[in-house]
Every structure is written in C-alpha cells, then in structure tokens.
Amino acid sequence: MGYQRLSGGLRSTGYTFAIIGLIGLATPWLVPPPKAQEGVAACYGIGIFGFLIGSAMLIAYYLSYRVSPGTALITRQGRVELEGTYFGLPPSSAREIRIAPQVFEISNLEVETPDDGVLGASISVSYTPDITNPSTLGNYQDYLRERPAIESRIRAALTSWAMGKPVPGTLKRAMAMQQEAESYIRHKLAGNPMPPTENDLSLAIYGGVSMPEIGVRIQEVNIVRWTVVEHGTGKPDWATAITPLSTRARSSSSSSYTPEV
DSSP states (O other), X not given: OOEEOSOHHHHHHHHHHXXXXXXXXXXXXXSOTXXXXXXXXHHHHHHHHHHHXXXXXXXXXXXXXXXXXXXXXXXXXXXXXXXXXXXXXXXXXXXXXXXXXXXXXXXXXXXXXXXXXXXXXXXXXXXXXXXXOGGGGGGOOOTTTTHHHHHHHXXXXXXXXXXXXXXXXXXXXXXXXXXXXXXXXXXXXXXXXXXOOTTOOOSGGGTOEEETTTTEEEEEEXXXXXXXXXXOOSSOGGGGOOOXXXXXXXXXXXXXXXXXX
C-alpha cells in the first residue's frame, strides 16, 4: 500500500476520550437537576474536555497518514510523496515505488582495442528511480527491466573509450588507465562535453545522471575488474596506415628530378 495510518494506540485512546466525553456531556440529562449540581457541572466540564481531546486524536488518526520508509508514493496528480507524515486523506490509486539505491554488476564485458587486443571488465552500477522528475516515472517499471538498458549504455561508453584516438591506442596502455576509463564512462553517461578531470570520481556529486527513457537516475559507476582477455600487437591500427599512392608517386617523382646544368 505504501502508506500507513498513525499508531493504533492513538485511535484507541481517541475513542476512549470521546466516549468519556459523551458520558460527561450527557450527565445533566442523566442526573435530575435538584441533585448534586456542582458534581454535574464538573462532569459536564470534564465531558467537554474529553470529547475535544478524543475528537482531535481521531481526526489526527483518520485525516493523516505516513509514507513507509524506503518507498515513495506517486499520486494521480504526479506529486511525489517521500517518507514522512502527511495531513489529509490518503491518496487514492497512488503508485508505490521503492527508492532505496539498487546495485548490480555488469560482468564479463569484453571490448577491443585499436591494436587488436581484447579488454575484459566488470562494472558495478548503483541507481535509483528518478523521483526528481515525476514526468519520467511513468517509464519506470521495476528494478529488473531497467538493467539491460543501463548495461547497453555503459557498454557503448566503454567501447567508445577503448577505441579512442590517440589514447589509449593499445591494450597495454588501456590496462594502466582504469581510473580514466571510469571518468570517461561517467562523463559519457552525463553527456558532459568537457573532458573528465582527475577529481571527478563520482556521479553522485552531480545528483546522479538521469535516464528519462527508463525513469532512473544512475548514482555510481565503478570498475571492479580490469583484465587482459587477448594481448594486442602493441601498435594501434592507425599507426600502420598505408601512404596513399598519389602521395608516394609525387614523392618519387620529386626525388628523381635532376635539374639541367
């Protein structure tokens, strides 16, 4: 349900005070006027006090609710209610979602480097529903259906980094650049046009990165395994490019030219 009433003890105490108050208010009709007028007046005063206290407790119980820890309610009006106590009638047909961060590992990633090497990696990802943008939560389903989309995005970012030019260029150099790869992936996910910096170690300092198409916000990306799958040649493919024929022909004709004396 995602929400709960206040303590049941509040309701029980409210009913007790309200019933005692009603009895006190009814005292003037239960005791004939000539008898114990002072006692009747005291009971009537206590009745008013008890009824007011009991009524306040019952109103607090029935016209307030508390959103459960670790969840959020999305009302039909698109309002997000986080953990806490709210006054008013509980929202009808509200959608409950879990907001605790979820962590999963993308294992056995393999990408090629420009020198025909193969790099292996496993990447840990932490993410939450994007409760800062209620309009995208309609695309959020559960914590399992989002993972293939996140994995695809991170795999593409890692491949883009591994094939970058001029670095890393070779598998050996890529193995020494794990931290740079992490920063690149985070920047790629965020769509940040500026190059990553050495101190940029977390997406969380920016509040995470939103993925509106699936309604989540990525909080952390960390490489937990970084290995060699296949050794490369040590020379990136662009270093062995063949000189164009026209260029070689011009160079040859220029070197064989002997000016007349």
